[in-house]
Amino acid sequence: xxxxxxxxxxxxxxxxxxxxxxxxxxxxxxxxxxxxxxxxxxxxxxxxxxxxxxxxxxxxxxxxxxxxxxxxxxxxxxxxxxxxxxxxxxxxxxxxxxxxxxxxxxxxxxxxxxxxxxxxxxxxxxxxxxxxxxxxxxxxxxxxxxxxxxxxxxxxxxxxxxxxxxxxxxxxxxxxxxxxxxxxxxxxxxxxxxxxxxxxxxxxxxxxxxxxxxxxxxxxxxxxxxxxxxxxxxxxxxxxxxxxxxxxxxxxxxxxxxxxxxxxxxxxxxxxxxxxxxxxxxxxxxxxxxxxxxxxxxxxxxxxxxxxxxxxxxxxxxx
Amino acid sequence: xxxxxxxxxxxxxxxxxxxxxxxxxxxxxxxxxxxxxxxxxxxxxxxxxxxxxxxxxxxxxxxxxxxxxxxxxxxxxxxxxxxxxxxxxxxxxxxxxxxxxxxxxxxxxxxxxxxxxxxxxxxxxxxxxxxxxxxxxxxxxxxxxxxxxxxxxxxxxxxxxxxxxxxxxxxxxxxxxxxxxxxxxxxxxxxxxxxxxxxxxxxxxxxxxxxxxxxxxxxxxxxxxxxxxxxxxxxxxxxxxxxxxxxxxxxxxxxxxxxxxxxxxxxxxxxxxxxxxxxxxxxx
Ligand SMILES: [Zn+2]
Numbered sequence: 161x162x163x164x165x166x167x168x169x170x171x172x173x174x175x176x177x178x179x180x181x182x183x184x185x186x187x188x189x190x191x192x193x194x195x196x197x198x199x200x201x202x203x204x205x206x207x208x209x210x211x212x213x214x215x216x217x218x219x220x221x222x223x224x225x226x227x228x229x230x231x232x233x234x235x236x237x238x239x240x241x242x243x244x245x246x247x248x249x250x251x252x253x254x255x256x257x258x259x260x261x262x263x264x265x266x267x268x269x270x271x272x273x274x275x276x277x278x279x280x281x282x283x284x285x286x287x288x289x290x291x292x293x294x295x296x297x298x299x300x301x302x303x304x305x306x307x308x309x310x311x312x313x314x315x316x317x318x319x320x321x322x323x324x325x326x327x328x329x330x331x332x333x334x335x336x337x338x339x340x341x342x343x344x345x346x347x348x349x350x351x352x353x354x355x356x357x358x359x360x361x362x363x364x365x366x367x368x369x370x371x372x373x374x375x376x377x378x379x380x381x382x383x384x385x386x387x388x389x390x391x392x393x394x395x396x397x398x399x400x401x402x403x404x405x406x407x408x409x410x411x412x413x414x415x416x417x418x419x420x421x422x423x424x425x426x427x428x429x430x431x432x433x434x435x436x437x438x439x440x441x442x443x444x445x446x447x448x449x450x451x452x453x454x455x456x457x458x459x460x461x462x463x464x465x466x467x468x469x470x471x472x473x474x475x476x477x478x479x
Numbered sequence: 480x481x482x483x484x485x486x487x488x489x490x491x492x493x494x495x496x497x498x499x500x501x502x503x504x505x506x507x508x509x510x511x512x513x514x515x516x517x518x519x520x521x522x523x524x525x526x527x528x529x530x531x532x533x534x535x536x537x538x539x540x541x542x543x544x545x546x547x548x549x550x551x552x553x554x555x556x557x558x559x560x561x562x563x564x565x566x567x568x569x570x571x572x573x574x575x576x577x578x579x580x581x582x583x584x585x586x587x588x589x590x591x592x593x594x595x596x597x598x599x600x601x602x603x604x605x606x607x608x609x610x611x612x613x614x615x616x617x618x619x620x621x622x623x624x625x626x627x628x629x630x631x632x633x634x635x636x637x638x639x640x641x642x643x644x645x646x647x648x649x650x651x652x653x654x655x656x657x658x659x660x661x662x663x664x665x666x667x668x669x670x671x672x673x674x675x676x677x678x679x680x681x682x683x684x685x686x687x688x689x690x691x692x693x694x695x696x697x698x699x700x701x702x703x704x705x706x707x708x709x710x711x712x713x714x715x716x717x718x719x720x721x722x723x724x725x726x727x728x729x730x731x732x733x734x735x736x737x738x739x740x741x742x743x744x745x746x747x748x749x750x751x752x753x754x755x756x757x758x759x760x761x762x763x
Binding site for chain 2: 294297298300301305308309351354355382383384385388440442443444447466467469470471474475477478
């Protein structure tokens with residue numbers, strides 16, 4: 161979307177920009193023996209790694225979503241642990257490259273494997289795992305399925321260390337976490353991308369970590385409520401942030417413009433599906449044509465669109 | 480409501496439950512292969528469900544449609560069409576089977592004598608690359624089978640619930656849609672009406688393990704369902720865990736204008752749900 165406005169410093173040695181796949185593979189090639197994840201400090205003390213817009217695989221170590229951390233006077237908070245314990249460890253290495261302060265919090269923005277499979281890497285850091293109040297329930301019913309079903313795509317060796325570690329500090333509504341002269345506002349949302357979405361707002365820099373409530377580039381995936389997501393975009397938009405780290409997409413992105421591409425996709429999808437339902441078109445047929453006009457605008461469109469359309473159909477036919 | 484009425488039906492339920500208990504775990508864990516399995520599963524299943532009875536190819540009496548590759552394994556649309564002739568007589572029951580599912584018998588549908596059901600669509604969970612087959616029993620007692628192959632995985636063990644609070648809050652809620660006649664200009668007396676029945680129910684498969692407690696979340700699903708109009712049975716269903724969350728049935732039948740459509744359902748926890756809708760002539 162946009163490039164870092166102030167600094168784009170790569171703390172791990174090599175220079176790095178966020179929008180070029182070629183450089184991603186270069187970073188990957190160099191990463192064979194690497195320890196740290198290449199993060200960008202786009203605001204003072206606010207760091208993020210830009211995930212690769214692909215499906216999780218052994219090749220990309222599950223590093224497909226954006227993860228980051230915020231450094232306060234006393235402590236560090238991490239936002240999402242990544243898609244493998246290897247990625248989680250690399251993220252810790254990135255933190256240690258810039259700060260020796262304790263990691264006080266590991267915040268999980270929601271239940272999806274690309275955001276939580278790295279949790280086990282933080283077990284020895286003493287970090288408190290923080291999540292939406294509905295996250296433990298979601299992990300209880302899905303965790304086992306995640307562990308089994310990702311064995312094939314990530315491979316046995318990456319999966320060996322992965323554990324489902326639910327949060328112990330639960331957020332309902334809004335709550336503030338203190339990192340020492342630096343406050344983070346955490347907000348728990350109603351069902352949207354999932355039924356356990358959480359956002360993290362750094363008051364000092366006005367940077368917002370949206371979790372997967374915001375997708376850019378990578379087609380949004382539907383695992384909660386399309387209507388809930390569309391409705392809450394209005395509230396989300398009013399958050400007084402300057403820059404955002406979307407769950408997937410360029411780091412950082414301009415706010416609230418970052419929400420516009422997914423809004424257009426949701427509106428198109430909902431409109432097409434609602435029309436099919438009204439016309440009595442069966443689900444199997446409806447999902448084949450829904451939102452096809454959005455195809456050129458997204459990566460991974462063919463991987464996720466029909467599935468999204470299926471979920472949207474099952475939800476909207478109850479209207 | 481007496482859904483389970485015959486010995487054969489009791490036997491199917493036993494197959495469903497025994498198979499579920501005996502093989503749920505290994506199948507759920509190991510059935511993610513990518514090759515087309517031989518029909519060996521069916522060979523061993525056949526005797527359990529139909530005994531020694533011969534099962535013939537359907538020859539158009541019943542046809543099945545399903546996507547070759549399922550986008551969402553927990554929501555696989557299945558379409559059945561029935562076309563009987565004078566020799567075979569009408570279809571009395573249809574058994575829907577997903578070979579590789581932990582509980583293969585997805586549902587047994589029974590149709591009323593003069594219901595005139597010609598089309599039935601529902602949504603299934605498919606746990607592994609599997610044949611999905613439909614076996615129709617006609618009035619002459621013969622069995623007619625058709626099948627299709629579906630590439631899907633994890634449909635039974637994947638928790639489909641996207642919005643758990645909502646699922647609990649709306650349990651048992653029903654919706655009935657009536658579609659305009661698909662045969663315009665047909666005689667009023669033989670006019671078929673298409674309907675869609677939707678029931679809010681998690682239809683939990685019981686194959687999801689609570690990662691913290693290591694216990695399986697107990698199965699909770701719609702076991703029995705009857706749809707009738709006036710005093711006439713349109714169809715009934717004995718269901719298993721392979722029917723998707725929020726069970727959904729779209730069917731075409733000979734409707735009698737002016738008579739109420741009544742639906743009764745019961746789940747494995749003994750909860751009963753029912754609803755009635757007036758069917759005006761104008762909506763036909
Ligand atoms: Zn996600």
